[in-house]
Amino acid sequence: MFNPLRKRLALLALAASTLAALAADKPNVVILATGGTIAGAGASTLNSASYQAAKVPVDKLILSVPELAKVAQVRGEQVSQIASESFTNDKLLALGKRVAALAKQADVDGIVVTHGTDTLEETAYFLNLTVRTDKPIVLVGSMRPGTALSADGALNLYNAVVVAGSPDARAKGVLVTLNDQIDSGRDVSKQINIKTDAFSSQWGALGMVVEGRNYWFRAPIKRHTAQSEFDVEQISQLAPVEIVYSYGNVPASLYEAAAAGGAKAIIHAGTGNGSVADRAVPTLRKLRQQGVQIIRSARVAGGFVLRNAEQPDDQYDWVVAHDLNPQKARILASVALAQGRSSQDLQRIFWEY
Template sequence: MPHFHFHSVRLVKALLACAMLLASYAGAAEKLANVTILATGGTIAGSGASSTTTVGYTAATVGVERLIAAVPELAKVAQVKGEQVFQIASENMSDAYWLTLAKRVNVLLAQPDVDGIVITHGTDTLEETAYFLNLTVKSKKPVVLVGAMRPGTALSADGPINLYNAVLLAASQDAVGKGVLVAMNDQIHGARDVSKTNTSTPDSFKTPELGMLGYIQGNKPYFYHVSTRKHTADTEFDVSKIDTLPQVDIVYGYANVNPVALNALVAAGAKGIIHAGVGDGSLAAKVTPSLTAARKQGVLIVRASRVGQGIVARNGEANDDELDFVAADTLNPQKARILLMLALTRTSDSKQIQRMFYSY
């Protein structure tokens, strides 16, 4: 009997160990993060005439369920749900679409059964949507934008692996509190500083000066940097009850520039103008009087640069204090426009708006 009892105890222990192991596997499966994919169109949902068509294809033809079905590996990294918010080529992105998207993201992230969100998006304005959400999402849960430079019908299409990496990132605890992220080409970029830098190649998205945040490799995100600027839950912007945004337009600087476009935009009701100046946001003598007159009419003027890198120095190439202008800091013109639009929903005080440009 003692011998039998000894073996019985060992058998029971072995069975318990197996049961615990199975329970741990089941628990791991149950603990997969819940990620919602919000589809908006773009090349990642595009199709071409043949497998070698990488330009001249049709964007926004594939629905979210087909996108998810094309990457069955998603089930290994998250519990995935899909939702088609709209279906557009991203050059048609608008303020109204942004507000719709931001409100939907905030509703979803307020739910306890949503751990992260992936947004599929066309690459043309992806950086702008990312920055808009970086300023308006009211949660520290991960929000990841992803796109593709080649349609899904192309040889070596980049959409499926980009989507897989984006879901992996949105499901990761490492991405919590990092702000809105962009996952492209096995890299992690921050919404504030990333830009599309090439018309057609898969490595288009870069943060050339301030640096990407990390890599995705071996089914794991690796972060090496974070943004020091305020974002998401820590911003002062609330779009929950906003249906329209103030009109803000961009005027481009170039040799022999004239004020015709600027004057037309002001006459059309612009509340703010981003001047994408040459060099350090320099103002041409032909345009300065019109900018000054617009400011006296109450139009906010932000000096940005067309260069693409570097700080636009306040009181550098223009006396911003005297002119009552705002310097864009390192934001490119299209992102400066987004911040100015949101700033104007809070205040028309240029000093407060300058503070925002140094905060976000």
């Protein structure tokens, strides 16, 4: 005998099982929100460069991009709510430990970190060095607040979730997705402050995301994540490292002030090939003899610092940062020196990472 109620219940059960099956096929992605422009708001739709960062909470950020539900099962956590220029070593460690804990969970396939663009490259490199996992970790930000005309944050976030949930993004280290590009967290840096294509790497992007599909063109060669000798869960405090920016007429007293403030290493952001002014050489040699590591980086946007070129690094017992810019050299030195290193071991680390 025909029973419409029983038929309706059967159809509902079938629909529920179908939805469950569809959900099961989608990757589980956790979004950790830290603030920044991607969570910012302006006074009007015309405010694309003047606005308040870190205003929109993670739940509203996720709801503003309903397309996320089509590519992943997404949940969010509010780790912090700040503009990224206010990131400290303590905040880096707290974020890194949370990312590492999530990466160990069987029900997490990938992690997205929303972040302000000012120091996004530093956080990406820190996680690349210290979170020991093959699972995709993707940092994302935006150059315009969500309230602006032609806001870039929604698509950037969508692309980040796509990448974080993709099996083909595994074992590639920490990634950064902005402006449709997929960059290595090690290589990428912010090059301009008023364009949506603000981030690039002198060695080129790893790939692109186009209409929800990843296209890969190269892979990172330096040590990272699961192959790293560093582990954020074993680090209780980062070593104090300072950057001194060189320029014509730079006084040697800046280096002395950094050392007096407790720096275990000084990143010399030199001109050209990490050049050091003649009047600063005696001071830097003295500081090295006192136990402060001297690391030559360069303030120029591209290239890399050659060892024993411009300065006799072997003779002075200095380290060169290779192709790392000053801010990333600071991150690596802070991580490495948290456990104490000789200058020879520190140089090895700069070559490998």
